[in-house]
Amino acid sequence: MSTFAQLGIRPEILSALGELGFETPTAVQAKAIPHLLTSERDAVALAQTGTGKTAAFGIPILERIDPAQRMVQALVLAPTRELCVQITKDLGRYASHLPGVKSVAVYGGANIRDQIRDIQRGANIVVATPGRLIDLIDRKAVDLSGIRIAVLDEADEMLNMGFQEDLTTILETTPKNKHTWLFSATMNSDVRRIAKNYMREADELSVGRANAAADDIKHQYTVIQVRDRYLALKRFVDAEPDLFAIVFCRTKQDTQEL
Numbered sequence: 001m002s003t004f005a006q007l008g009i010r011p012e013i014l015s016a017l018g019e020l021g022f023e024t025p026t027a028v029q030a031k032a033i034p035h036l037l038t039s040e041r042d043a044v045a046l047a048q049t050g051t052g053k054t055a056a057f058g059i060p061i062l063e064r065i066d067p068a069q070r071m072v073q074a075l076v077l078a079p080t081r082e083l084c085v086q087i088t089k090d091l092g093r094y095a096s097h098l099p100g101v102k103s104v105a106v107y108g109g110a111n112i113r114d115q116i117r118d119i120q121r122g123a124n125i126v127v128a129t130p131g132r133l134i135d136l137i138d139r140k141a142v143d144l145s146g147i148r149i150a151v152l153d154e155a156d157e158m159l160n161m162g163f164q165e166d167l168t169t170i171l172e173t174t175p176k177n178k179h180t181w182l183f184s185a186t187m188n189s190d191v192r193r194i195a196k197n198y199m200r201e202a203d204e205l206s207v208g209r210a211n212a213a214a215d216d217i218k219h220q221y222t223v224i225q226v227r228d229r230y231l232a233l234k235r236f237v238d239a240e241p242d243l244f245a246i247v248f249c250r251t252k253q254d255t256q257e258l
């Protein structure tokens, strides 16, 4: 098993990881970090949420940007506001001993002027939802000419959410000679098309099997009548008194009823 030090990470980041209690790299980190630190080729990595993928691309970003340059050098695209905020928070943690590194989250549904001001105060990493970034590009509020790394996080989700056209526009607006790193939980023809059209000789870094759930997660399901579902859910909860859970529903109304 490798250690973070063996992956070639600088001491400032190693101490931040130590303080976060990260002892050993996860599978995707062990595979992606050395590659993204050294290879000039693009990369496609298959990784689900919860596998440590944020650090897998976040650490190589921090290693490759120059904090002294007050311009946007890395761009991370993610499907939701929550994910953008989480990624930005994580980057801040890994960079806690790297002065001058500033990442900003930009997403729809929040004041665009505040976000523009945050970028103009010297962000070197922008973490964005595709729609809001297009808005910023249209307003000429963000300069992407210095981008050296573009990460597509949860690429499959971004395509599911209809961001295909926005992604194309963004990738065409950024410099051709940048590195593009694509992370996706699943691999389908749309994801492959993005990789084929907008990436240079991408290496595929898969951990585990394609389109499979994490090994340490057990899946169970029960087929029931719609009218019985809350009662059935209650039984699951009663059977596991220590359960901490997130329940997903199909509609807004379902979540309210539940």
Ligand code: AMP
Pocket (backbone or CB within 6 Å): 021, 022, 023, 024, 025, 026, 029, 048, 049, 050, 051, 052, 053, 054, 055
């Ligand atoms: P992610 O898949 O990036 O959302 O990460 C899932 C969670 O695992 C986050 O809470 C991370 O802070 C945590 N994490 C990531 N890498 C490691 C590691 N090597 N050791 C311990 N925890 C980690």
